[in-house]
Amino acid sequence: MEWSLRHPQPHGRPSRGLLQPFQLQQRKGRHTRLLVQVRDNNVDQALRVLKKKMQREGVFREMKQRKYYEKPSEKRVREQAEAVRRARKLARKQAQREGLLPKPAARTGGPGKPGGRPGRPGAPGGAGGPPRGGGFGPR
Numbered sequence: 001m002e003w004s005l006r007h008p009q010p011h012g013r014p015s016r017g018l019l020q021p022f023q024l025q026q027r028k029g030r031h032t033r034l035l036v037q038v039r040d041n042n043v044d045q046a047l048r049v050l051k052k053k054m055q056r057e058g059v060f061r062e063m064k065q066r067k068y069y070e071k072p073s074e075k076r077v078r079e080q081a082e083a084v085r086r087a088r089k090l091a092r093k094q095a096q097r098e099g100l101l102p103k104p105a106a107r108t109g110g111p112g113k114p115g116g117r118p119g120r121p122g123a124p125g126g127a128g129g130p131p132r133g134g135g136f137g138p139r
Contacts (some may be wrong), residue, residue, distance in 0.1 A: 034053045038046040054060060070078070095101040 034050065034057065036046050036050045036053070092101065096103050
C-alpha cells in the first residue's frame, strides 16, 4: 500500500504563493480521495480537518495494523472478533431504542472535569495526583 500527497495546480498555472488543495490518494485496493480545502492560508485548520477525515476512513488504524505482518489465520480471527463486537453493539443499540435496556448516561465535560476520563489529575475518583508514599522512594 503506497500513499501519496499530491499538490494539484489549477489549469497548469504556477502557484501564486497560495496553498492549493491537496489529495490523499491510495494506490492499490479501494481508491480513496480525501480533498481538503485550505482557506485563507489556514493550514492548521486544514490539517485538523484532514486528520479527522483520515480517522473516519480508518487510515491510522490500517497503518497501525500494517506495521507488522499479520498471518492470515490471525487476520481471520481478528475480523471474526470485530464482527462479533459490531453485532453486539448493534443489538445493544437496538435494545436501547426499544426501551429494553436503559440508555447510557450522558457524559459531560472533558479530562479533569466531572464526567471526564478516569485516572486524570483532578478527575473524580481517578488515580491522578502525586503518589501517597508507600513506594520505594526516599522518605
